Amino acid sequence: QALIGERTVIGHCTSFSLNSLVFDSDAPCNILFEEGYCYGKYAKDYYGSGSVSYGKVADDVDNIAKLGNLACEHGRACFEAVRDALEACIEEDDFLDELYTNLETAYTAYGQKAVEGNCITENYFGRTCSILASPESTVCSKLGNSSRRTLQKA
Numbered sequence: 235q236a237l238i239g240e241r242t243v244i245g246h247c248t249s250f251s252l253n254s255l256v257f258d259s260d261a262p263c264n265i266l267f268e269e270g271y272c273y274g275k276y277a278k279d280y281y282g283s284g285s286v287s288y289g290k291v292a293d294d295v296d297n298i299a300k301l302g303n304l305a306c307e308h309g310r311a312c313f314e315a316v317r318d319a320l321e322a323c324i325e326e327d328d329f330l331d332e333l334y335t336n337l338e339t340a341y342t343a344y345g346q347k348a349v350e351g352n353c354i355t356e357n358y359f360g361r362t363c364s365i366l367a368s369p370e371s372t373v374c375s376k377l378g379n380s381s382r383r384t385l386q387k388a
Contacts, residue, residue: 245332249322255315263312269304
């Protein structure tokens with residue numbers, strides 16, 4: 235599904251490849267993805283849903299520290315590889331316009347209902363979530379074409 239999403243969002247730019255950035259065993263982001271995914275599966279079972287106590291987090295500090303150290307060790311290489319791939323895409327004509335259109339389309343089709351269903355409006359973050367989730371207020375529609383162009387590499 236991620237690879238389908240990659241082409242749906244990134245579009246025609248071939249410089250950006252999840253396989254070469256994340257999924258291939260020698261990809262610069264592979265270890266971060268694999269360890270993060272494994273920890274996420276563990277954390278879902280360990281923490282469950284609902285409130286989390288300080289004691290529960292304290293018992294998991296060693297795992298969290300290992301993730302932090304892994305991020306420090308491999309994060310820069312991953313970031314730089316993703317940045318370089320996106321910069322190569324930005325050099326292509328109409329990439330940013332295509333990207334914003336694709337993001338807005340994908341969000342409307344796949345993400346908006348999930349976000350709307352998970353907004354708790356009793357606090358600031360929930361109200362912000364509700365604003366961003368509303369159909370007339372998507373992030374991409376707030377950016378006019380001239381604003382989109384200013385996001386290009388300075």
